[in-house]
Amino acid sequence: MNADTQQRILDAVDAGFDAQLATTKEFVAIPSTRGAEGPCQDMIGDLLRARGYEVDDWHINVDDLKDLRGFGPIEHDFSRARTVVGTYRPPTDGGKSLILQGHCDVVPTGPLDMWETPPFSPTIKDGRMYGRGACDMKSGTIGALYALDAIKAAGFRPTGRIHFQSVIEEESTGVGALSTLQRGYRADACFIPEPTDGKMIRSQVGVIWFRLKVRGFPVHVFEAGAGSNAIMAAYHLIHALEKLEAEWNERAKADRHFKDVAHPINFNPGIIKGGDWASSVPAWCDVDCRIAVLPG
């Protein structure tokens, strides 16, 4: 791309930036936690249609996906799960094709009293927007949409096919992205505007979610030594998993993409539940965990 072309596009980005911010705010204001992404998908569909893209908006049928490589089991109500793709077809198909993909699901807010401003009332302060999902990754998704607008506003028309894909379930199973592959969407390249510290990255770790289910031997606390405490046992297992995490990070030092990344493998015990009574040796403890894995 020559400097003049680049400048014209950058100027168009600047010219559209207020509108881009307003759209981002509107998008972040939608509380699209897992299972509640519908209104976000509605909004993306409307934005794509208003711009003249060919819109494919479909309900994800788990049965179509469950035998595919990379499928993660769905245990919650999935009856309203959708994927939305907007396609741009060039007048003459000569250039390389591109997928731009964003996920609209966001992780839970956590304790509301720890937010300075409400998580779904996006607020701009000191040049940053605060709100659940503003960073990961609604600003990226809307940024990609407005980047395409800027190219058009600058008077250019891409010569390759472009699919703009809005998916769900990125924070969990990845089934939303999988649904686009099942539907047949392919391109020469895929760009995902996730917040990766402003850098382009070409490799990403995978994630395993798993649950430790520990069973103890319940006794009254006055004879605790005769029982087996499931919470304490889970605590030992968590420590063992921390050692595994350290071992896998050692192994990552030999990986061609991750050898220069500090601590790429992260283990997180995210939810812990166990026991029924403060004076009973707990008979059970469940710990939901997440650990990363290197590609391959």
Ligand SMILES: [Zn+2]
């Ligand atoms: Zn993300």
